[in-house]
Amino acid sequence: MSGFLDALLFQAGYNAALVALGATLLGFAAGAGGSFLFLRKRALVSDAVAHATLPGVGIAFILMVAFGGDGRSLIGLLAGSAVSAWLGLLAVEWMVRRTRLPEDAAIGAVLSVFFGLGVVLLTVIQGMSRGRQAGLEDFLLGSTAGMLRQDAILIAVGGVLIVGAIWLLRRPMTLVAFDPAFAAARGVDVRRVDLAMMGVVLAVTVIGLKLVGLILIVALLIIPPVTARFWSERAESVVWIAGAIGGVSGWIGAAWSASAPALPTGPIIVLVATGAFAVSLMLSPARGVVAAVMARRAFQTRVHRRQGLLALARSEPIHDRLTLKILRNEGFLRPDGVATEAGQRACARIARDEQRWSVARRLHHDTGLTGRYDGLTPITDVFTPDEIAWIDSNIASEGAA
Amino acid sequence: MADLTLIETPEPLDPASPLAVRGLTVSYGEKPALFSLDAQFPVGAMSAIVGPNGAGKSTFLKAALGLIPKVSGEVSVFGRDADRMRDRIAYVPQRASVDWDFPTTALDVVLMGLFGQVGLWRRITGQHRAHARACLARVGMEDFADRQIGQLSGGQQQRIFLARALAQDADLFLLDEPFAGVDAATEAAIIGVLKSLKAEGRSVVAVHHDLSTVAEYFDHVLLVNLRRIAEGPVATTFTADTLAEAYGGRLGAVQIDALALQGG
Numbered sequence: 001m002s003g004f005l006d007a008l009l010f011q012a013g014y015n016a017a018l019v020a021l022g023a024t025l026l027g028f029a030a031g032a033g034g035s036f037l038f039l040r041k042r043a044l045v046s047d048a049v050a051h052a053t054l055p056g057v058g059i060a061f062i063l064m065v066a067f068g069g070d071g072r073s074l075i076g077l078l079a080g081s082a083v084s085a086w087l088g089l090l091a092v093e094w095m096v097r098r099t100r101l102p103e104d105a106a107i108g109a110v111l112s113v114f115f116g117l118g119v120v121l122l123t124v125i126q127g128m129s130r131g132r133q134a135g136l137e138d139f140l141l142g143s144t145a146g147m148l149r150q151d152a153i154l155i156a157v158g159g160v161l162i163v164g165a166i167w168l169l170r171r172p173m174t175l176v177a178f179d180p181a182f183a184a185a186r187g188v189d190v191r192r193v194d195l196a197m198m199g200v201v202l203a204v205t206v207i208g209l210k211l212v213g214l215i216l217i218v219a220l221l222i223i224p225p226v227t228a229r230f231w232s233e234r235a236e237s238v239v240w241i242a243g244a245i246g247g248v249s250g251w252i253g254a255a256w257s258a259s260a261p262a263l264p265t266g267p268i269i270v271l272v273a274t275g276a277f278a279v280s281l282m283l284s285p286a287r288g289v290v291a292a293v294m295a296r297r298a299f300q301t302r303v304h305r306r307q308g309l310l311a312l313a314r315s316e317p318i319h320d321r322l323t324l325k326i327l328r329n330e331g332f333l334r335p336d337g338v339a340t341e342a343g344q345r346a347c348a349r350i351a352r353d354e355q356r357w358s359v360a361r362r363l364h365h366d367t368g369l370t371g372r373y374d375g376l377t378p379i380t381d382v383f384t385p386d387e388i389a390w391i392d393s394n395i396a397s398e399g400a401a
Numbered sequence: 402m403a404d405l406t407l408i409e410t411p412e413p414l415d416p417a418s419p420l421a422v423r424g425l426t427v428s429y430g431e432k433p434a435l436f437s438l439d440a441q442f443p444v445g446a447m448s449a450i451v452g453p454n455g456a457g458k459s460t461f462l463k464a465a466l467g468l469i470p471k472v473s474g475e476v477s478v479f480g481r482d483a484d485r486m487r488d489r490i491a492y493v494p495q496r497a498s499v500d501w502d503f504p505t506t507a508l509d510v511v512l513m514g515l516f517g518q519v520g521l522w523r524r525i526t527g528q529h530r531a532h533a534r535a536c537l538a539r540v541g542m543e544d545f546a547d548r549q550i551g552q553l554s555g556g557q558q559q560r561i562f563l564a565r566a567l568a569q570d571a572d573l574f575l576l577d578e579p580f581a582g583v584d585a586a587t588e589a590a591i592i593g594v595l596k597s598l599k600a601e602g603r604s605v606v607a608v609h610h611d612l613s614t615v616a617e618y619f620d621h622v623l624l625v626n627l628r629r630i631a632e633g634p635v636a637t638t639f640t641a642d643t644l645a646e647a648y649g650g651r652l653g654a655v656q657i658d659a660l661a662l663q664g665g
Binding site: 039041169171174175182184185187229232233237238 | 466468487490492494498500503504505506513516522549565
């Protein structure tokens, strides 16, 4: 446990601190960059991109060994993965544009073919007599164990550059995600903005390969924005909240994995992000499960209160037990079923409201307003005081006639 | 060889017209949606594009804006290439084209209209926000500035789109069915704003589906069904004959007579 705390506070040595910093920055870049993908409704493309990195890793290793190296250079492996991920992305785009395949089918096809090829290449590499194959499988699930100082620096610098690119492109990317037709009419090159968006995703995937692994990097791109959406109704805040969630997940995940090196890093980072998602799903004030249940309860109470008071006003018997319970709890009804003074006042108020509504719906010509009658909304919420006075004068004259 | 007559270079499209096209053909696959269309809208007027479903009305706007490629023809906006006039054209797309659960407020949407001025780098200042709020006020929506757009009614959403176009301070407004599926109050509010734009000397071109209000709202009309059927002032162009030609059997003779009488 103390090992975990040390790592969390960047006290577990220079290397571990660099790794934690890199994971934080990468997580931030993934959350913020993934937001635009999520808003553009293309989140799954990132899965194809991630799986398409694997053959590139294998080919880069083989090439480096063939030229006499040991095949361990992270930059070399990442460059290879970037090339094959780019090819995978182009393949998806090409299939969607040139054939009748829908995007999800194209993604599935590219993802499985590239991943299959990658696994075959890794198997071939295991049988090679030269090069140092150990550690290549870390690209699947991510690992901090044995990470070199320059690897951690590469991840940190990459994260900063990606966040900078996102900041620069935030306006056109938001515009294109929300309303591509309007963006195009304003002279924004939608195709290029989409490509830039994919470029950001590809960069996150490639930089994150060693740390998070290709199987789970998609989760780090998708979970933070989905979580952030629970907390904000504005795109710009969603992007930065998602960045923060991704950053914290990367930081905690890297620290945890540093204190227990046998654990793969990617799954831990993703589990931390998932924890934030679960909490948001339950507790978000506007969109959470708890808030929805409470809003439903409050609505049900309003319906029963109104129905009960209307029945009282008409001296009809009330049979519904929930209605009786609500009226009693709120002091409108005595235990023996007779209305209290407060109950009588409430009845009178509601009866008058109903009468005003019925007159308004008959005489007022704006159906936009009278259409808001739903049995629950008080008429004073819809009409202005002078209009209510006009309605009341109509009631009075009808009563006189 | 002497009896070959030289085909003269055609006159350039009228540079005074906010939007003029000649020989415009647009095709989805190998089925043209518009064929060799000519049109020339007058400046400082309200013009309607009218025709049956699938006649190419929305396609016309999109092609004029360069959103979809044209097979042939030329488009001129105030005598110049539309690509170079983007800041002077405000486009209000059909309401249905947007995800209403998108995390954005009414004010944010209107601020998008300032994209041309704010660009990639500049900060959004209080002045920009004040301008956006003034545009919201012009469509009667200032009290809804901070609402997420999905919480607005269809008519209110359409007003927000119009406010976004207003924020752009353009000279030509292109609207795609601005009155589709909106309530009567919104229709009145939108037409009020469009008339005030016209009073300021700006030009409005709207795809319009409600034949009964063409004569009341618009000065100029383009009747289209794949080709141009007729174009000109509503009073002389929007007649029983042209309507019958544009709509074919889709409108009954009685209906056409009633509409043309209103117009005449």
